[in-house]
Amino acid sequence: MIVYPAIDIYEGRAVRMTRGDFATVEEVAASPLEAARKLVAAGAEWLHVIDLDGSRTGTPANLDHIRAIANRFT
16 A cells, blocks of 8 residues: 655645644644655655645645655655
């Protein structure tokens, strides 16, 4: 089985939330790149990166953060 750790990005921050409820958003790392560093250091070979702003509006909003993660770890 392959497990894909996820990084949710909302308003430029690495966050988590309960059951997709944006009222429960809480920051989990200093930045999305820092969240990726922690997951890779823990052994992750793959990352699932989600632009939550983009999922709400239909327009990508966190491409700079996603590119930074991709450029650093690919």
